Amino acid sequence: xxxxxxxxxxxxxxxxxxxxxxxxxxxxxxxxxxxxxxxxxxxxxxxxxxxxxxxxxxxxxxxxxxxxxxxxxxxxxxxxxxxxxxxxxxxxxxxxxxxxxxxxxxxxxxxxxxxxxxxxxxxxxxxxxxxxxxxxxxxxxxxxxxxxxxxxxxxxxxxxxxxxxxxxxxxxxxxxxxxxxxxxxxxxxxxxxxxxxxxxxxxxxxxxxxxxxxxxxxxxxxxxxxxxxxxxxxxxxxxxxxxxxxxxxxxxxxxxxxxxxxxxxxxxxxxxxxxxxxxxxxxxxxxxxxxxxxxxxxxxxxxxxxxxxxxxxxxxxxxxxxxxxxxxxxxxxxxxxxxxxxxxxxxxxxxxxxxxxxxxxxxxxxxxxxxxxxxxxxxxxxxxxxxxxxxxxxxxxxxxxxxxxxxxxxxxxxxxxxxxxxxxxxxxxxxxxxxxxxxxxxxxxxxxxxxxxxxxxxxxxxxxxxxxxxxxxxxxxxxxxxxxxxxxxxxxxxxxxxxxxxxxxxxxxxxxxxxxxxxxxxxxxxxxxxxxxxxxxxxxxxxxxxxxxxxxxxxxxxxxxxxxxxxxxxxxxxxxxxxxxxxxxxxxxxxxxxxxxxxxxxxxxxxxxxxxxxxxxxxxxxxxxxxxxxxxxxxxxxxxxxxxxxxxxxxxxxxxxxxxxxxxxxxx
Amino acid sequence: xxxxxxxxxxxxxxxxxxxxxxxxxxxxxxxxxxxxxxxxxxxxxxxxxxxxxxxxxxxxxxxxxxxxxxxxxxxxxxxxxxxxxxxxxxxxxxxxxxxxxxxxxxxxxxxxxxxxxxxxxxxxxxxxxxxxxxxxxxxxxxxxxxxxxxxxxxxxxxxxxxxxxxxxxxxxxxxxxx
Numbered sequence: 001x002x003x004x005x006x007x008x009x010x011x012x013x014x015x016x017x018x019x020x021x022x023x024x025x026x027x028x029x030x031x032x033x034x035x036x037x038x039x040x041x042x043x044x045x046x047x048x049x050x051x052x053x054x055x056x057x058x059x060x061x062x063x064x065x066x067x068x069x070x071x072x073x074x075x076x077x078x079x080x081x082x083x084x085x086x087x088x089x090x091x092x093x094x095x096x097x098x099x100x101x102x103x104x105x106x107x108x109x110x111x112x113x114x115x116x117x118x119x120x121x122x123x124x125x126x127x128x129x130x131x132x133x134x135x136x137x138x139x140x141x142x143x144x145x146x147x148x149x150x151x152x153x154x155x156x157x158x159x160x161x162x163x164x165x166x167x168x169x170x171x172x173x174x175x176x177x178x179x180x181x182x183x184x185x186x187x188x189x190x191x192x193x194x195x196x197x198x199x200x201x202x203x204x205x206x207x208x209x210x211x212x213x214x215x216x217x218x219x220x221x222x223x224x225x226x227x228x229x230x231x232x233x234x235x236x237x238x239x240x241x242x243x244x245x246x247x248x249x250x251x252x253x254x255x256x257x258x259x260x261x262x263x264x265x266x267x268x269x270x271x272x273x274x275x276x277x278x279x280x281x282x283x284x285x286x287x288x289x290x291x292x293x294x295x296x297x298x299x300x301x302x303x304x305x306x307x308x309x310x311x312x313x314x315x316x317x318x319x320x321x322x323x324x325x326x327x328x329x330x331x332x333x334x335x336x337x338x339x340x341x342x343x344x345x346x347x348x349x350x351x352x353x354x355x356x357x358x359x360x361x362x363x364x365x366x367x368x369x370x371x372x373x374x375x376x377x378x379x380x381x382x383x384x385x386x387x388x389x390x391x392x393x394x395x396x397x398x399x400x401x402x403x404x405x406x407x408x409x410x411x412x413x414x415x416x417x418x419x420x421x422x423x424x425x426x427x428x429x430x431x432x433x434x435x436x437x438x439x440x441x442x443x444x445x446x447x448x449x450x451x452x453x454x455x456x457x458x459x460x461x462x463x464x465x466x467x468x469x470x471x472x473x474x475x476x477x478x479x480x481x482x483x484x485x486x487x488x489x490x491x492x493x494x495x496x497x498x499x500x501x502x503x504x505x506x507x508x509x510x511x512x513x514x515x516x517x518x519x520x521x522x523x524x525x526x527x528x529x530x531x532x533x534x535x536x537x538x539x540x541x542x543x544x545x546x547x548x549x550x551x552x553x554x555x556x557x558x559x560x561x562x563x564x565x566x567x568x569x570x571x572x573x574x575x576x577x578x579x580x581x582x583x584x585x586x587x588x589x590x591x592x593x594x595x596x597x598x599x600x601x602x603x604x605x606x607x608x609x610x611x612x613x614x615x616x617x618x619x620x621x622x623x624x625x626x627x628x629x630x631x632x633x634x635x636x637x638x639x640x641x642x643x644x645x646x647x648x649x650x651x652x653x654x655x656x657x658x659x660x661x662x663x664x665x666x667x668x
Numbered sequence: 669x670x671x672x673x674x675x676x677x678x679x680x681x682x683x684x685x686x687x688x689x690x691x692x693x694x695x696x697x698x699x700x701x702x703x704x705x706x707x708x709x710x711x712x713x714x715x716x717x718x719x720x721x722x723x724x725x726x727x728x729x730x731x732x733x734x735x736x737x738x739x740x741x742x743x744x745x746x747x748x749x750x751x752x753x754x755x756x757x758x759x760x761x762x763x764x765x766x767x768x769x770x771x772x773x774x775x776x777x778x779x780x781x782x783x784x785x786x787x788x789x790x791x792x793x794x795x796x797x798x799x800x801x802x803x804x805x806x807x808x809x810x811x812x813x814x815x816x817x818x819x820x821x822x823x824x825x826x827x828x829x830x831x832x833x834x835x836x837x838x839x840x841x842x843x844x845x846x
Binding site for chain 2: 404
């Protein structure tokens, strides 16, 4: 019964979404009709709210079916199990293709509803009675709601016609077939919703870009209306990617945090585009420059999100993330991609040239710095795009299946990002319309000094055996350290000098500035983590028999034994290990496991990780036996947690800057 | 009013879409399968650059010692997902013939980890950290394999993971000796 209600709500939401795509557009197109136009736009808003409610109801029905283990639903039978803990029953509802698509629709509808909330008192005034800027705001809103409705209708159709989550089985099984055990993890309960919030959030800026193109009016008010959505989506995407990376780090047990896998790249490309957009929309809002470019970025950001879904869902590329894929669905997505990306780009090719404005600023200005930021970020995005799709192109041309892998990205992506970090130390010291902030020279001097001294220390420790810190650092590693110190020094010197001069901005401007500092400093923290893990990490693979000890990075590991343990729906072999940081200190227990899930006949490795600010101890149990000994992989990963903490700071900084955005003057 | 610069995104996207459509079409119709590639090396004696071993043994030539047998030279790396996929096929093939592995742009410790996890089918392994051997052989990427006849000449080249078709092809050649 519940499933049927959900099914019905989904169909109703689809019908309403089609109406949402048409009605407000109709209203916006007849502005002469006055009252009728205003009414149509109001109806459009209510359609968006109602359709959101219905999609939410459908999703709730699905989650309830999972909680109640209703195995008469094909989806629940295939992906759940009555013995599963409650939280994984719930997260199981989006741990599969059909459910995650429904989640995607929910978030899409929620963004439609956010757009539809009225900011000003609702009065169906005829158009000629509204002040001009209010009328423009309302037209933009109506068109954006319509575009959002189109996207929503397309995805609901995708769900209903190719991936319906509410299909019943004629003969329900007594027990479900479980969920991929790798996905039974708290990190995965959070990772997809967060990532989708980012992916789908970019649909809002996309809708505003297309709405602006339809109306032919891209101005400061347009940029101001779009910016909150960009920031929100970007922050969510940042957190989503970080969560995914963290999940791979502790759950997959490979000991790394980024693998340049197609699915990871699929989330990185929209992130890079969104980061560029986040900066260019500032220029559009502040100076009414880079307008056509901002429109293009907004379209590309969401397009890359769609590409990401396409890659994951169609099984086109070989990936370690092949949890749910099916080429037949790919055809539908391909059609959807063609329409959703092709039409706006066509509109852009037609209307875009009218938006071009003459640049009225010198290269050494805030605008110039943000253009450099955009060029570098988009280049990085293209590099990732090429690296991701080159194997597919090659396979089509020659039939060869290959991967280009980390060597390609290390040689191409890293240098571009290095330039970006170098520029990040300079850009914020430039002011709008050209010129430097006061005391910028001193800030750069301090930052450069810090970079030189710090790098000099590591260079010396490379050369002098007496100063050895145990690791020889490559020139690329030294450059990374120098850049991290340069950026960190520049931010701290800027803060310190402003504080000494007493030149803090007030009110909202202070929050905007602090947000920028926080986000940029998040990058420093992230770099510290990535460099610490990459340059100073140690690892050892050893075959150990009970009682053996191993030295790694000044730590003493002791292996006691392997025992059998049982969980709610798995059995496991658990190694008892202890690690001691210094001989006098306490020994910490570590329990890496190999889990076996009988319901799905799969096993997973559970790494044992002890995290602290200074870094992680990480142990993975491999194959072996009492007599021959067990293979154990032991790691010391300095500062690795900073990678994710830095990402969190970036996201928080974005949100802080958002809260400090300035209201445009009413007579815009 | 259309200007070339503004049409560029549309054109780029159309190309990408074409690529996807072709990829999906061939995938659905079943015509796209890993295949054997033409190579300048076929019929030639392959380059035999001395390569260091996994445990930092001094560089040596890998092919010399096996002249007179059928040989499979397999480029692989721990960072390559398809290489994991071909591990079982290589393991079964290693019972019938000598396989020589070249670890392409991969740190020896990572390679060792990979071999521990997925098994080691290789008689000898050369470490090609800087990718020079890969350049010598002109590989597209990893995994990629070359079949060498007993006279030491390259008989065929196969890009992508070793699959059933290739296994059958190789077994037929081992039997007929051609």
